Amino acid sequence: MKFRVLDTFAGAGGFSLGFQLAGADLVGAIEIDSWACDTFRYNHPEAKVIQSDITSLTDEEILFHFGNDRPNVVLGGPPCQGFSICNKNNGDPKDPRNSLFEEFIRVGRLLDPEVMIMENVPNLIKAKTESGELVVDIIVNELKKIGYFVKYKILEATDYGVPQIRKRLVVIATKKEISDPFPPKTHVIGEQSDFLRVGMPKCPTLWEAISDLPEIEARQGSEVQPYTKPPENQYQKTLRGKSSQVHNHKAMNHSSRLVERFASMVWGQSTSDVPDHLKPLKRNSTEMSDKVYDQNNRRMFPHKPCHTIAASFYANFVHPHKNRNFTAREGARIQSFPDTYVFLGKPTVVSKKLLGREGRTDESYLCQYNQIGNAVPPLMANAIAEHLLKCIEDVACLSTETILSKKKITKQNILVEYQKNTLQKSA
Structure with missing residues (x-):
């Protein structure tokens, strides 16, 4: 079977790329954001x-675009906001049937692919509606209604060689x-002894993912630049591929x-650990901010996988x-994107609220960091x-064997019946 993939809520295309690396053809993508579409x-x-x-998009438009070039796999990561699990203070969790998840279901109903895969935040597995129903149970039942066998599991990215602690719910x-x-x-x-013992390769660390990239300080780098050193391990060789230069490697200004603040931090420390005179100031003020977030600007350990990007x-x-x-x-390396994958749009943008106040809503798109x-x-x-x-091919083989087996049994029954009739006539 050849996978033919349609990616809904596609973003920059990481999900599609993984399937493409497995030999799939990409039929298309549906995505609302302009810069993500450019990428x-x-x-x-x-x-x-x-x-x-x-x-x-109407049903007719979806069928017009993809009905004749029909995919057999539909991917999607409907935004989790509709499930009311990102905001812990939200006391009225919404039913996913009234959210963007229903659009994912609609595409499946229209195109009837062999496979539908949804990924989302792991907390979705615990989320409940106001009536007490588990959101994940509703998702499973809605998929079953349109003719699917459904399973779900929380997967950890490091289990598949991604140098990042990142859990995702996959349905x-x-x-x-x-x-x-x-x-x-x-x-x-783990250490060398750990992966030799279990017979599996070691997941790369953060430093093993990025150490060969050009060394740049704050305010240095550019959108395109040459490599300055050779790859140092297999992960780096694989992600470099045939790329002749580095894209999207521009340090923030x-x-x-802020540079002095970072210089005061050792591995594992964050903004909350720096000396008082280096802590953040209030906006447009010389006064110290009374809000210092423990998770902001934490210096990563080089010899471990990175925290979630x-x-x-x-x-x-x-x-x-x-x-x-x-x-x-560097974020793209940690996410396991190859260096040949170029991210378009601006590297960063200011908050949507500020853009709105300044009348710059035309810049309210997913920047490179957001896309990654x-x-x-x-x-x-x-x-x-x-x-x-592999699973689908195995199931197809089993189905073929079952059909052949049934045909064989039928022939045997006919033969036995024929022999019985012949014996009765001769008697």
Whole structure:
């Protein structure tokens, strides 16, 4: 079976890329954000990319775009805000049937693919509606209603060689029942003795993911630049591929005070640990801020996997050795994007609230950091795709054997019946 993939809520295309690495053809993508669409088109020129709010696409439009070039796999990560699990203070959790998840279901109902895969935040597994129903149970039942066998599981990115502690809920729906559609663990975290003992390769550390990239300080780097050193391990060789230069490796324009703050921090420390005179100031003021967030600007350990690369990771982490935040390319490496994958749009943007106040809503798009942080790590997606393809092929083989077996039994019954009739006549 050849996978033909349509990616809904596609973002920059990390989910699609993982399937493409497994040999899939990309039929297309549906994504609302302009800059994310630019990135998807640039890196997947063969795919039909529909830039639109999926809720505004009619059934006829979806069938017009993808009905004749029908996918057999539909991917999607409907935003979790509709499930009311990101905001702990929300006392009225919404039913996913009234959220963007229903659009994912609608696409499945219209195109009837063999496989539908949804990924989302792991907390979704605990979320309940106001009436006490588990959100994940509703999702499973809605997929079953349109003809699928459904299973779900929380997957950890480090289990598949992604140098990042990142858990995601993955829901897999298939037309034919598969006992375990989720990929087995392929990597381990630990010392040399650990992975030799279990017979699996070691998951790369943060430093093993990014150490070969050009060394730049705050305010240095550019959108395109040459490599300055050779790759130092297999992970780096794999992600470099045939790339001849580094894209998206521009350090943020930190102030000298912020650089000084970072310089005071050791591995594991964050903004809350710096000396008082270096702590953040209130906006447009010389007074110290009374809000210091423990998770902001934490200096990462080089010899461990990175913490979760979120959409706002430009302010989450400090480079293990440099006094600056990560570049977009370092984030992409940690997410397991190859260096040939180029992110378009601006590296960062100011908050939507500020853009609105300043009348700059035309800049309210997903910047490079947002696109990277929102993505499904391609290596994890690739593990899902390769395992699922094998499972489907195995099920197809079993189905063929069953049919042949039934035919054989039928022939045997006819033969026995013939022999019985012949004996009766001769008697």
